[in-house]
Amino acid sequence: MTTETTTTSTGSRTAAPSGTFAIGGDLPVVRLGYGTMQLPGEGVWGPPKDHDGAVRVLRRSVELGVTFFDTADSYGPVVAEQLLKDALHPYADDVVIATKAGLTRQGPGVWTPVGVPAYLRQQAELSLRNLGVETIDLFQLHRIDPSVPLEDQVGELKKLQDEGKIRHIGLSEVSVEQTKAAQQVATIATVQNLYNLAKRDAEPLLDYAEEQGIGFIPWFPLATGALSKSDGPLAAAAAEHGATPSQLALAWLLRRSPVMLPIPGTKSVEHLESNVAAAGIELTDEEFATLSAAA
Numbered sequence: 001m002t003t004e005t006t007t008t009s010t011g012s013r014t015a016a017p018s019g020t021f022a023i024g025g026d027l028p029v030v031r032l033g034y035g036t037m038q039l040p041g042e043g044v045w046g047p048p049k050d051h052d053g054a055v056r057v058l059r060r061s062v063e064l065g066v067t068f069f070d071t072a073d074s075y076g077p078v079v080a081e082q083l084l085k086d087a088l089h090p091y092a093d094d095v096v097i098a099t100k101a102g103l104t105r106q107g108p109g110v111w112t113p114v115g116v117p118a119y120l121r122q123q124a125e126l127s128l129r130n131l132g133v134e135t136i137d138l139f140q141l142h143r144i145d146p147s148v149p150l151e152d153q154v155g156e157l158k159k160l161q162d163e164g165k166i167r168h169i170g171l172s173e174v175s176v177e178q179t180k181a182a183q184q185v186a187t188i189a190t191v192q193n194l195y196n197l198a199k200r201d202a203e204p205l206l207d208y209a210e211e212q213g214i215g216f217i218p219w220f221p222l223a224t225g226a227l228s229k230s231d232g233p234l235a236a237a238a239a240e241h242g243a244t245p246s247q248l249a250l251a252w253l254l255r256r257s258p259v260m261l262p263i264p265g266t267k268s269v270e271h272l273e274s275n276v277a278a279a280g281i282e283l284t285d286e287e288f289a290t291l292s293a294a295a
């Protein structure tokens, strides 16, 4: 394992060594990003316990060279998008925000897909307002609503794109077949599925994304913290390498594919700094193979 460090003026390690990926071929992001779902209240519902702490985490991300932020209208709802605006607006030129629509909320931990085109359009308009932007960099269909034809859902996103309201279109929790069907309607720039060292059901989608030059955004990159634990499956390997379990999990993802854009979430500046430092960890072929086989 080698460590490539790029540091800020105060000596913190940055996200830069993770390299860049151009979303849709023309929107570069630093590959190691940040996911905002952990910031709202319990059950991703309501305001955060510590608003100023959440703002600090987001601002520190930018200081550490993170440029790619994943959010959704439904995180809070609205709370995560407004936190991004509170913390980062006016946005630095290189900040890219990916939001989503298509999941509605009826309470803490409850998520219900709605893909009616008029609703998706309404949510895009609200995200423009809540984020304080004129164009949404990446707008992802959070879930395909099984009761609405896929072409109508993706078709509405294509209309919003043609109108200049969204720049790129992404999908979330999809199969290869659904991605191919959506590609008949619009250019798909990214896909976002559950994927981490311990849960790799989305492997065929990842391989397809890599083949197509589509960005792959693995959600739950740390298995919601299960891979971060000091007594978890990566603990021994981490101790051996002088890294933390979270860092190994993220380094493994970054190594797995050049289209991989991990978005670990945390409410803690300390965890953020540690996660970002994973960008500089380069696993040898042998270490990559051992980790792949172990989890």
Ligand SMILES: NC(=O)c1ccc[n+]([C@@H]2O[C@H](COP(=O)([O-])OP(=O)(O)OC[C@H]3O[C@@H](n4cnc5c(N)ncnc54)[C@H](OP(=O)(O)O)[C@@H]3O)[C@@H](O)[C@H]2O)c1
Pocket (backbone or CB within 6 Å): 034, 035, 036, 037, 038, 070, 071, 142, 172, 173, 192, 193, 218, 219, 220, 221, 222, 223, 224, 225, 226, 228, 229, 246, 263, 264, 265, 266, 267, 268, 270, 271, 272, 274, 275
């Ligand atoms: N498309 C979808 O349907 C979908 C679904 C779920 C999530 N997402 C996206 O994916 C992002 C990532 O998922 P996630 O945030 O839920 O899960 P995650 O990144 O796998 O794990 C986050 C959890 O790990 C803990 N953690 C993070 N860094 C740590 C560290 N260095 N040491 C110890 N614990 C650590 C966090 O707790 P602390 O706060 O204490 O650090 C938090 O509980 C979300 O923020 C969201 O943007 C998308």
